[in-house]
Amino acid sequence: xxxxxxxxxxxxxxxxxxxxxxxxxxxxxxxxxxxxxxxxxxxxxxxxxxxxxxxxxxxxxxxxxxxxxxxxxxxxxxxxxxxxxxxxxxxxxxxxxxxxxxxxxxxxxxxxxxxxxxxxxxxxxxxxxxxxxxxxxxxxxxxxxxxxxxxxxxxxxxxxxxxxxxxxxxxxxxxxxxxxxxxxxxxxxxxxxxxxxxxxxxxxxxxxxxxxxxxxxxxxxxxxxxxxxxxxxxxxxxxxxxxxxxxxxxxxxxxxxxxxxxxxxxxxxxxxxxxxxxxxxxxxxxxxxxxxxxxxxxxxxxxxxxxxxxxxxxxxxxxxxxxxxxxxxxxxxxxxxxxxxxxxxxxxxxxxxxxxxxxxxxxxxxxxxxxxxxxxxxxxxxxxxxxxxxxxxxxxxxxxxxxxxxxxxxxxxxxxxxxxxxxxxxxxxxxxxxxxxxxxxxxxxxxxxxxxxxxxxxxxxxxxxxxxxxxxx
Numbered sequence: 001x002x003x004x005x006x007x008x009x010x011x012x013x014x015x016x017x018x019x020x021x022x023x024x025x026x027x028x029x030x031x032x033x034x035x036x037x038x039x040x041x042x043x044x045x046x047x048x049x050x051x052x053x054x055x056x057x058x059x060x061x062x063x064x065x066x067x068x069x070x071x072x073x074x075x076x077x078x079x080x081x082x083x084x085x086x087x088x089x090x091x092x093x094x095x096x097x098x099x100x101x102x103x104x105x106x107x108x109x110x111x112x113x114x115x116x117x118x119x120x121x122x123x124x125x126x127x128x129x130x131x132x133x134x135x136x137x138x139x140x141x142x143x144x145x146x147x148x149x150x151x152x153x154x155x156x157x158x159x160x161x162x163x164x165x166x167x168x169x170x171x172x173x174x175x176x177x178x179x180x181x182x183x184x185x186x187x188x189x190x191x192x193x194x195x196x197x198x199x200x201x202x203x204x205x206x207x208x209x210x211x212x213x214x215x216x217x218x219x220x221x222x223x224x225x226x227x228x229x230x231x232x233x234x235x236x237x238x239x240x241x242x243x244x245x246x247x248x249x250x251x252x253x254x255x256x257x258x259x260x261x262x263x264x265x266x267x268x269x270x271x272x273x274x275x276x277x278x279x280x281x282x283x284x285x286x287x288x289x290x291x292x293x294x295x296x297x298x299x300x301x302x303x304x305x306x307x308x309x310x311x312x313x314x315x316x317x318x319x320x321x322x323x324x325x326x327x328x329x330x331x332x333x334x335x336x337x338x339x340x341x342x343x344x345x346x347x348x349x350x351x352x353x354x355x356x357x358x359x360x361x362x363x364x365x366x367x368x369x370x371x372x373x374x375x376x377x378x379x380x381x382x383x384x385x386x387x388x389x390x391x392x393x394x395x396x397x398x399x400x401x402x403x404x405x406x407x408x409x410x411x412x413x414x415x416x417x418x419x420x421x422x423x424x425x426x427x428x429x430x431x432x433x434x435x436x437x438x439x440x441x442x443x444x445x446x447x448x449x450x451x452x453x454x455x456x457x458x459x460x461x462x463x464x465x466x467x468x469x470x471x472x473x
Contacts, residue, residue: 010069013149022151032138037215047211052127052131056119057116060115063137071103076093112133117130304368326357332388363434365434368430368433370428370430374425377423378420382415382418383438385425388406390406391403392427395423396424398424401423403428410423416455416462417459
Protein backbone atom coordinates (compact mmCIF):
# COMPACT_ATOMS: atom_id res chain seq x y z
CA UNK A 1 0.00 0.00 0.00
CA UNK A 2 2.85 2.40 0.84
CA UNK A 3 4.56 1.60 -2.47
CA UNK A 4 1.33 2.26 -4.37
CA UNK A 5 0.90 5.58 -2.53
CA UNK A 6 4.42 6.63 -3.50
CA UNK A 7 3.82 5.73 -7.16
CA UNK A 8 0.19 6.82 -7.65
CA UNK A 9 -0.41 9.27 -4.79
CA UNK A 10 -3.82 9.72 -3.16
CA UNK A 11 -6.72 8.84 -5.45
CA UNK A 12 -8.79 12.01 -6.13
CA UNK A 13 -12.05 10.05 -5.99
CA UNK A 14 -11.25 8.20 -2.77
CA UNK A 15 -13.36 8.60 0.36
CA UNK A 16 -10.46 10.44 2.02
CA UNK A 17 -10.21 12.94 -0.84
CA UNK A 18 -13.96 13.60 -0.79
CA UNK A 19 -13.88 14.12 2.97
CA UNK A 20 -10.95 16.51 2.66
CA UNK A 21 -12.68 18.50 -0.09
CA UNK A 22 -15.66 18.93 2.25
CA UNK A 23 -13.44 19.94 5.18
CA UNK A 24 -11.51 22.40 2.99
CA UNK A 25 -14.71 23.90 1.59
CA UNK A 26 -16.21 24.33 5.06
CA UNK A 27 -12.96 25.88 6.33
CA UNK A 28 -12.73 28.33 3.43
CA UNK A 29 -16.36 29.38 3.88
CA UNK A 30 -15.66 29.87 7.60
CA UNK A 31 -12.62 32.02 6.81
CA UNK A 32 -14.69 34.17 4.46
CA UNK A 33 -16.73 35.20 7.50
CA UNK A 34 -14.08 34.99 10.18
CA UNK A 35 -11.22 37.03 8.67
CA UNK A 36 -13.20 40.29 8.09
CA UNK A 37 -14.66 39.98 11.60
CA UNK A 38 -11.26 39.50 13.29
CA UNK A 39 -9.69 42.33 11.25
CA UNK A 40 -12.40 44.80 12.27
CA UNK A 41 -13.31 43.95 15.84
CA UNK A 42 -10.07 42.61 17.39
CA UNK A 43 -9.23 45.96 19.03
CA UNK A 44 -12.51 46.29 20.95
CA UNK A 45 -11.88 46.31 24.73
CA UNK A 46 -14.30 43.41 25.26
CA UNK A 47 -12.97 41.32 22.35
CA UNK A 48 -11.93 37.86 23.62
CA UNK A 49 -12.11 35.88 20.41
CA UNK A 50 -9.21 34.81 18.17
CA UNK A 51 -6.38 37.29 17.85
CA UNK A 52 -5.08 38.03 14.33
CA UNK A 53 -1.76 36.32 15.16
CA UNK A 54 -3.40 33.11 16.42
CA UNK A 55 -5.73 33.04 13.41
CA UNK A 56 -2.78 33.59 11.06
CA UNK A 57 -0.89 30.67 12.63
CA UNK A 58 -3.90 28.40 12.32
CA UNK A 59 -4.41 29.41 8.68
CA UNK A 60 -0.76 28.70 7.91
CA UNK A 61 -0.92 25.20 9.38
CA UNK A 62 -4.17 24.31 7.62
CA UNK A 63 -3.13 25.73 4.24
CA UNK A 64 0.25 23.97 4.44
CA UNK A 65 -1.51 20.65 5.03
CA UNK A 66 -4.00 21.37 2.25
CA UNK A 67 -1.21 22.20 -0.22
CA UNK A 68 0.74 19.07 0.69
CA UNK A 69 -2.31 16.85 0.17
CA UNK A 70 -3.10 18.47 -3.18
CA UNK A 71 0.49 18.04 -4.30
CA UNK A 72 0.23 14.26 -3.85
CA UNK A 73 -3.31 13.88 -5.21
CA UNK A 74 -2.94 13.65 -9.00
CA UNK A 75 -5.90 15.09 -10.89
CA UNK A 76 -6.93 14.83 -14.51
CA UNK A 77 -5.32 18.02 -15.79
CA UNK A 78 -7.96 18.46 -18.50
CA UNK A 79 -10.70 17.68 -16.02
CA UNK A 80 -13.84 15.87 -17.15
CA UNK A 81 -15.90 14.64 -14.21
CA UNK A 82 -18.28 12.83 -16.58
CA UNK A 83 -15.68 10.18 -17.43
CA UNK A 84 -16.48 6.66 -16.28
CA UNK A 85 -14.06 5.10 -13.80
CA UNK A 86 -12.06 3.17 -16.41
CA UNK A 87 -11.58 6.23 -18.65
CA UNK A 88 -10.84 8.39 -15.61
CA UNK A 89 -8.09 6.02 -14.46
CA UNK A 90 -6.47 6.15 -17.89
CA UNK A 91 -6.65 9.94 -18.01
CA UNK A 92 -5.37 10.47 -14.45
CA UNK A 93 -1.95 12.08 -14.37
CA UNK A 94 1.01 10.09 -12.89
CA UNK A 95 2.19 11.44 -9.53
CA UNK A 96 5.57 12.71 -10.78
CA UNK A 97 3.98 14.52 -13.74
CA UNK A 98 1.26 15.98 -11.50
CA UNK A 99 3.77 17.27 -8.93
CA UNK A 100 5.71 19.02 -11.69
CA UNK A 101 2.46 20.57 -12.98
CA UNK A 102 1.49 21.56 -9.42
CA UNK A 103 4.85 23.25 -8.82
CA UNK A 104 4.54 25.21 -12.08
CA UNK A 105 0.91 26.27 -11.68
CA UNK A 106 0.12 26.35 -7.96
CA UNK A 107 3.24 26.45 -5.81
CA UNK A 108 3.78 30.22 -5.91
CA UNK A 109 0.15 31.05 -5.13
CA UNK A 110 -0.01 28.48 -2.33
CA UNK A 111 3.27 29.67 -0.83
CA UNK A 112 2.07 33.29 -0.70
CA UNK A 113 -1.16 32.32 1.07
CA UNK A 114 0.71 30.06 3.52
CA UNK A 115 3.25 32.66 4.72
CA UNK A 116 2.03 34.10 8.10
CA UNK A 117 2.50 37.77 7.20
CA UNK A 118 0.43 38.84 10.20
CA UNK A 119 2.84 37.10 12.57
CA UNK A 120 5.90 38.43 10.78
CA UNK A 121 4.76 42.08 10.65
CA UNK A 122 2.70 42.24 13.87
CA UNK A 123 4.64 45.34 15.02
CA UNK A 124 3.32 47.61 12.25
CA UNK A 125 0.09 49.59 12.33
CA UNK A 126 -2.99 47.87 10.86
CA UNK A 127 -1.05 44.60 10.59
CA UNK A 128 -4.33 42.69 10.79
CA UNK A 129 -5.12 43.76 7.22
CA UNK A 130 -2.45 41.27 6.10
CA UNK A 131 -5.02 38.54 6.88
CA UNK A 132 -6.65 39.49 3.57
CA UNK A 133 -3.75 37.79 1.73
CA UNK A 134 -4.68 34.21 2.74
CA UNK A 135 -8.31 35.13 2.01
CA UNK A 136 -7.34 34.84 -1.67
CA UNK A 137 -7.24 31.06 -1.14
CA UNK A 138 -11.05 31.05 -1.08
CA UNK A 139 -10.91 31.27 -4.87
CA UNK A 140 -10.44 27.48 -4.68
CA UNK A 141 -14.01 27.02 -3.46
CA UNK A 142 -15.40 26.64 -6.99
CA UNK A 143 -12.74 24.06 -7.78
CA UNK A 144 -13.54 22.02 -4.66
CA UNK A 145 -17.25 22.12 -5.42
CA UNK A 146 -16.66 20.97 -9.01
CA UNK A 147 -14.45 17.97 -8.14
CA UNK A 148 -16.24 16.75 -5.01
CA UNK A 149 -18.87 14.09 -5.87
CA UNK A 150 -20.59 14.62 -2.52
CA UNK A 151 -21.13 18.30 -3.34
CA UNK A 152 -22.44 17.31 -6.78
CA UNK A 153 -24.86 14.91 -5.12
CA UNK A 154 -26.07 17.60 -2.69
CA UNK A 155 -26.58 19.99 -5.61
CA UNK A 156 -28.51 17.32 -7.51
CA UNK A 157 -30.72 16.56 -4.51
CA UNK A 158 -31.47 20.25 -3.99
CA UNK A 159 -32.52 20.61 -7.61
CA UNK A 160 -34.50 17.38 -7.52
CA UNK A 161 -36.43 18.26 -4.36
CA UNK A 162 -36.99 22.00 -4.76
CA UNK A 163 -36.55 22.73 -8.48
CA UNK A 164 -33.68 23.53 -10.83
CA UNK A 165 -33.25 27.10 -9.56
CA UNK A 166 -32.13 26.23 -6.00
CA UNK A 167 -28.51 25.38 -6.74
CA UNK A 168 -28.21 28.54 -8.83
CA UNK A 169 -29.75 30.91 -6.29
CA UNK A 170 -28.00 29.54 -3.19
CA UNK A 171 -24.49 30.78 -4.16
CA UNK A 172 -25.87 34.21 -5.11
CA UNK A 173 -27.72 34.45 -1.80
CA UNK A 174 -24.56 33.44 0.07
CA UNK A 175 -22.56 36.05 -1.84
CA UNK A 176 -25.05 38.78 -0.89
CA UNK A 177 -24.89 37.76 2.78
CA UNK A 178 -21.09 37.79 2.61
CA UNK A 179 -21.20 41.21 0.96
CA UNK A 180 -23.40 42.54 3.79
CA UNK A 181 -21.04 40.96 6.36
CA UNK A 182 -18.04 42.68 4.74
CA UNK A 183 -19.95 45.95 4.66
CA UNK A 184 -20.76 45.64 8.37
CA UNK A 185 -17.11 44.91 9.23
CA UNK A 186 -15.94 47.81 7.05
CA UNK A 187 -18.37 50.21 8.75
CA UNK A 188 -16.89 49.34 12.14
CA UNK A 189 -13.29 49.34 10.86
CA UNK A 190 -13.65 52.77 9.22
CA UNK A 191 -15.22 54.11 12.41
CA UNK A 192 -12.40 52.62 14.44
CA UNK A 193 -9.56 54.20 12.44
CA UNK A 194 -11.34 57.61 12.42
CA UNK A 195 -12.14 57.62 16.15
CA UNK A 196 -15.89 56.77 15.84
CA UNK A 197 -16.74 60.41 15.09
CA UNK A 198 -20.46 61.02 15.67
CA UNK A 199 -21.25 57.39 16.57
CA UNK A 200 -22.35 58.19 20.13
CA UNK A 201 -24.91 60.68 18.78
CA UNK A 202 -26.09 58.22 16.12
CA UNK A 203 -26.41 55.25 18.51
CA UNK A 204 -27.25 55.92 22.20
CA UNK A 205 -25.95 52.47 23.28
CA UNK A 206 -22.50 53.13 21.80
CA UNK A 207 -20.64 53.58 25.10
CA UNK A 208 -21.86 50.30 26.64
CA UNK A 209 -22.08 48.05 23.57
CA UNK A 210 -20.35 44.66 23.45
CA UNK A 211 -18.64 43.22 20.39
CA UNK A 212 -21.80 41.28 19.51
CA UNK A 213 -23.90 44.44 19.93
CA UNK A 214 -21.60 46.32 17.57
CA UNK A 215 -21.66 43.54 14.99
CA UNK A 216 -25.45 43.22 15.03
CA UNK A 217 -25.87 47.00 14.76
CA UNK A 218 -23.39 47.40 11.91
CA UNK A 219 -24.88 44.35 10.13
CA UNK A 220 -28.32 45.94 10.39
CA UNK A 221 -26.95 49.18 8.96
CA UNK A 222 -25.22 47.23 6.17
CA UNK A 223 -28.52 45.61 5.21
CA UNK A 224 -30.02 49.10 4.98
CA UNK A 225 -27.14 50.13 2.72
CA UNK A 226 -28.16 47.64 0.06
CA UNK A 227 -30.17 50.52 -1.45
CA UNK A 228 -31.55 53.22 0.81
CA UNK A 229 -28.55 54.37 2.81
CA UNK A 230 -29.09 53.44 6.47
CA UNK A 231 -25.66 54.29 7.89
CA UNK A 232 -24.93 58.01 8.09
CA UNK A 233 -21.16 58.46 7.55
CA UNK A 234 -19.50 61.41 9.25
CA UNK A 235 -15.92 61.45 8.01
CA UNK A 236 -14.65 61.55 4.42
CA UNK A 237 -13.19 58.04 4.72
CA UNK A 238 -16.52 56.64 5.93
CA UNK A 239 -18.38 58.46 3.16
CA UNK A 240 -16.08 57.05 0.45
CA UNK A 241 -16.39 53.52 1.85
CA UNK A 242 -20.19 53.82 2.07
CA UNK A 243 -20.39 55.15 -1.49
CA UNK A 244 -18.36 52.21 -2.82
CA UNK A 245 -20.52 49.68 -0.99
CA UNK A 246 -23.76 51.27 -2.20
CA UNK A 247 -22.57 51.02 -5.83
CA UNK A 248 -21.47 47.41 -5.33
CA UNK A 249 -24.78 46.65 -3.61
CA UNK A 250 -26.69 47.89 -6.65
CA UNK A 251 -24.61 45.58 -8.88
CA UNK A 252 -25.10 42.62 -6.54
CA UNK A 253 -28.84 43.24 -6.39
CA UNK A 254 -29.06 43.40 -10.18
CA UNK A 255 -27.11 40.13 -10.51
CA UNK A 256 -29.44 38.55 -7.98
CA UNK A 257 -32.55 39.65 -9.88
CA UNK A 258 -31.12 38.35 -13.17
CA UNK A 259 -30.29 35.01 -11.54
CA UNK A 260 -33.77 34.76 -10.05
CA UNK A 261 -35.41 35.60 -13.39
CA UNK A 262 -33.36 33.14 -15.43
CA UNK A 263 -33.84 30.41 -12.85
CA UNK A 264 -37.59 30.86 -12.70
CA UNK A 265 -37.72 30.61 -16.50
CA UNK A 266 -36.03 27.22 -16.27
CA UNK A 267 -37.83 25.65 -13.34
CA UNK A 268 -37.29 21.99 -14.16
CA UNK A 269 -39.75 21.44 -17.06
CA UNK A 270 -38.41 17.96 -17.78
CA UNK A 271 -38.73 17.11 -14.07
CA UNK A 272 -42.40 18.10 -14.12
CA UNK A 273 -42.96 15.94 -17.20
CA UNK A 274 -41.26 13.02 -15.46
CA UNK A 275 -43.57 13.26 -12.45
CA UNK A 276 -46.52 13.49 -14.82
CA UNK A 277 -45.41 10.29 -16.57
CA UNK A 278 -44.97 8.59 -13.20
CA UNK A 279 -48.55 9.59 -12.35
CA UNK A 280 -49.81 8.10 -15.63
CA UNK A 281 -47.82 4.91 -14.94
CA UNK A 282 -49.37 4.56 -11.48
CA UNK A 283 -52.85 5.00 -12.99
CA UNK A 284 -52.05 2.28 -15.53
CA UNK A 285 -50.78 -0.05 -12.78
CA UNK A 286 -54.00 0.42 -10.79
CA UNK A 287 -56.11 -0.14 -13.91
CA UNK A 288 -54.29 -3.40 -14.70
CA UNK A 289 -54.30 -4.39 -11.00
CA UNK A 290 -50.64 -5.35 -11.12
CA UNK A 291 -48.81 -6.76 -8.12
CA UNK A 292 -46.73 -4.60 -5.80
CA UNK A 293 -43.55 -6.32 -7.01
CA UNK A 294 -44.35 -5.54 -10.64
CA UNK A 295 -45.25 -1.96 -9.70
CA UNK A 296 -41.87 -1.45 -8.02
CA UNK A 297 -40.04 -2.88 -11.02
CA UNK A 298 -41.91 -0.61 -13.44
CA UNK A 299 -41.25 2.47 -11.32
CA UNK A 300 -37.59 1.52 -10.97
CA UNK A 301 -37.36 1.10 -14.74
CA UNK A 302 -38.68 4.63 -15.29
CA UNK A 303 -36.29 6.05 -12.70
CA UNK A 304 -33.36 4.20 -14.29
CA UNK A 305 -34.25 5.28 -17.80
CA UNK A 306 -35.13 8.93 -17.23
CA UNK A 307 -33.33 9.74 -13.93
CA UNK A 308 -35.98 12.21 -12.91
CA UNK A 309 -36.00 14.04 -16.27
CA UNK A 310 -38.41 13.03 -19.01
CA UNK A 311 -37.72 13.75 -22.66
CA UNK A 312 -38.01 11.95 -25.98
CA UNK A 313 -34.53 11.58 -27.47
CA UNK A 314 -35.82 10.96 -30.99
CA UNK A 315 -37.89 14.16 -30.86
CA UNK A 316 -34.84 16.12 -29.65
CA UNK A 317 -32.59 14.73 -32.40
CA UNK A 318 -35.02 15.60 -35.19
CA UNK A 319 -34.26 19.30 -34.60
CA UNK A 320 -30.57 18.86 -35.46
CA UNK A 321 -28.87 18.59 -38.84
CA UNK A 322 -27.15 15.37 -39.91
CA UNK A 323 -23.70 16.57 -38.84
CA UNK A 324 -24.81 17.38 -35.29
CA UNK A 325 -26.79 14.15 -35.06
CA UNK A 326 -23.71 12.13 -35.99
CA UNK A 327 -21.59 14.01 -33.44
CA UNK A 328 -24.12 13.37 -30.67
CA UNK A 329 -24.65 9.70 -31.54
CA UNK A 330 -20.92 9.02 -31.79
CA UNK A 331 -20.18 10.73 -28.47
CA UNK A 332 -21.19 7.71 -26.36
CA UNK A 333 -20.94 4.92 -28.91
CA UNK A 334 -17.66 5.41 -30.82
CA UNK A 335 -15.51 3.61 -28.25
CA UNK A 336 -18.07 0.80 -27.96
CA UNK A 337 -18.11 0.24 -31.73
CA UNK A 338 -14.33 0.46 -32.11
CA UNK A 339 -13.85 -2.36 -29.60
CA UNK A 340 -15.52 -4.85 -31.97
CA UNK A 341 -12.87 -6.21 -34.39
CA UNK A 342 -15.20 -6.97 -37.29
CA UNK A 343 -16.74 -3.47 -37.15
CA UNK A 344 -13.39 -1.75 -37.75
CA UNK A 345 -13.06 -0.34 -41.26
CA UNK A 346 -9.66 1.02 -42.30
CA UNK A 347 -9.87 1.26 -46.08
CA UNK A 348 -8.64 4.87 -46.19
CA UNK A 349 -11.13 5.73 -48.94
CA UNK A 350 -12.81 8.53 -47.03
CA UNK A 351 -15.76 6.33 -46.01
CA UNK A 352 -14.39 4.86 -42.78
CA UNK A 353 -15.93 7.61 -40.65
CA UNK A 354 -19.15 7.33 -42.63
CA UNK A 355 -19.40 3.62 -41.81
CA UNK A 356 -18.95 4.06 -38.07
CA UNK A 357 -21.44 6.96 -38.19
CA UNK A 358 -24.02 4.71 -39.90
CA UNK A 359 -23.50 2.04 -37.24
CA UNK A 360 -23.90 4.62 -34.46
CA UNK A 361 -27.12 5.95 -36.01
CA UNK A 362 -28.53 2.40 -36.14
CA UNK A 363 -28.01 1.72 -32.44
CA UNK A 364 -31.11 1.67 -30.25
CA UNK A 365 -30.80 2.62 -26.58
CA UNK A 366 -32.18 0.06 -24.10
CA UNK A 367 -32.50 0.28 -20.32
CA UNK A 368 -32.51 -2.67 -17.95
CA UNK A 369 -33.00 -2.93 -14.21
CA UNK A 370 -31.49 -5.67 -11.99
CA UNK A 371 -33.12 -9.02 -12.75
CA UNK A 372 -34.12 -8.23 -16.34
CA UNK A 373 -33.19 -10.83 -18.95
CA UNK A 374 -31.51 -9.34 -22.02
CA UNK A 375 -31.27 -12.68 -23.83
CA UNK A 376 -32.21 -16.27 -22.94
CA UNK A 377 -30.36 -19.37 -24.04
CA UNK A 378 -32.21 -21.23 -26.79
CA UNK A 379 -34.22 -18.22 -27.99
CA UNK A 380 -33.90 -17.13 -31.59
CA UNK A 381 -31.98 -13.90 -31.71
CA UNK A 382 -29.99 -11.90 -34.20
CA UNK A 383 -29.29 -8.64 -32.38
CA UNK A 384 -26.00 -7.51 -30.86
CA UNK A 385 -25.72 -5.57 -27.59
CA UNK A 386 -23.17 -3.03 -26.32
CA UNK A 387 -23.03 -2.17 -22.59
CA UNK A 388 -22.59 1.57 -22.07
CA UNK A 389 -22.98 1.46 -18.28
CA UNK A 390 -24.02 -1.26 -15.87
CA UNK A 391 -23.30 -4.92 -15.32
CA UNK A 392 -24.72 -8.18 -16.67
CA UNK A 393 -23.97 -11.82 -15.84
CA UNK A 394 -23.73 -14.57 -18.46
CA UNK A 395 -25.14 -18.04 -17.73
CA UNK A 396 -24.61 -21.17 -19.84
CA UNK A 397 -26.83 -24.16 -19.12
CA UNK A 398 -27.96 -22.33 -15.99
CA UNK A 399 -24.42 -21.98 -14.62
CA UNK A 400 -22.64 -18.67 -14.11
CA UNK A 401 -19.92 -18.11 -16.74
CA UNK A 402 -18.72 -14.51 -16.67
CA UNK A 403 -19.70 -10.92 -15.81
CA UNK A 404 -19.82 -8.14 -18.38
CA UNK A 405 -19.58 -4.42 -17.57
CA UNK A 406 -18.97 -1.01 -19.20
CA UNK A 407 -17.64 -1.33 -22.75
CA UNK A 408 -18.39 -5.05 -23.20
CA UNK A 409 -20.52 -6.49 -25.99
CA UNK A 410 -22.35 -9.76 -26.68
CA UNK A 411 -24.64 -11.32 -29.29
CA UNK A 412 -22.21 -10.70 -32.16
CA UNK A 413 -22.65 -14.28 -33.44
CA UNK A 414 -26.36 -13.74 -33.99
CA UNK A 415 -25.63 -10.51 -35.84
CA UNK A 416 -23.41 -12.35 -38.34
CA UNK A 417 -25.48 -15.51 -38.73
CA UNK A 418 -29.00 -15.87 -37.42
CA UNK A 419 -28.79 -18.60 -34.80
CA UNK A 420 -30.19 -19.62 -31.45
CA UNK A 421 -28.83 -17.86 -28.38
CA UNK A 422 -26.02 -19.84 -26.78
CA UNK A 423 -26.21 -18.14 -23.37
CA UNK A 424 -28.53 -16.29 -21.01
CA UNK A 425 -27.61 -12.70 -20.15
CA UNK A 426 -29.20 -11.09 -17.09
CA UNK A 427 -28.76 -7.52 -15.84
CA UNK A 428 -27.28 -7.32 -12.34
CA UNK A 429 -27.18 -3.53 -12.03
CA UNK A 430 -29.18 -0.73 -13.66
CA UNK A 431 -27.76 -0.84 -17.17
CA UNK A 432 -27.83 1.23 -20.32
CA UNK A 433 -27.18 -0.79 -23.47
CA UNK A 434 -27.26 -0.20 -27.21
CA UNK A 435 -28.85 -2.77 -29.53
CA UNK A 436 -27.82 -3.28 -33.16
CA UNK A 437 -30.41 -5.30 -35.08
CA UNK A 438 -29.65 -7.82 -37.80
CA UNK A 439 -31.83 -5.94 -40.31
CA UNK A 440 -30.23 -2.54 -39.70
CA UNK A 441 -26.72 -3.98 -39.81
CA UNK A 442 -27.15 -5.84 -43.10
CA UNK A 443 -28.89 -2.83 -44.65
CA UNK A 444 -25.74 -0.82 -43.88
CA UNK A 445 -23.57 -3.60 -45.37
CA UNK A 446 -25.42 -3.24 -48.67
CA UNK A 447 -23.71 0.17 -49.05
CA UNK A 448 -20.26 -1.10 -48.02
CA UNK A 449 -19.30 -4.01 -50.23
CA UNK A 450 -15.95 -4.63 -48.58
CA UNK A 451 -17.56 -4.99 -45.15
CA UNK A 452 -20.25 -7.25 -46.58
CA UNK A 453 -17.57 -9.57 -48.00
CA UNK A 454 -15.82 -9.63 -44.60
CA UNK A 455 -19.02 -10.50 -42.73
CA UNK A 456 -19.95 -13.17 -45.27
CA UNK A 457 -16.53 -14.78 -44.79
CA UNK A 458 -17.00 -14.73 -41.02
CA UNK A 459 -20.41 -16.37 -41.47
CA UNK A 460 -18.91 -19.08 -43.67
CA UNK A 461 -16.16 -19.74 -41.13
CA UNK A 462 -18.77 -19.96 -38.39
CA UNK A 463 -20.82 -22.49 -40.38
CA UNK A 464 -17.69 -24.51 -41.13
CA UNK A 465 -16.81 -24.70 -37.44
CA UNK A 466 -20.34 -25.80 -36.60
CA UNK A 467 -20.30 -28.53 -39.26
CA UNK A 468 -16.95 -29.85 -37.99
CA UNK A 469 -18.23 -29.86 -34.44
CA UNK A 470 -21.36 -31.73 -35.55
CA UNK A 471 -19.28 -34.30 -37.46
CA UNK A 472 -17.05 -34.98 -34.45
CA UNK A 473 -19.94 -35.84 -32.16
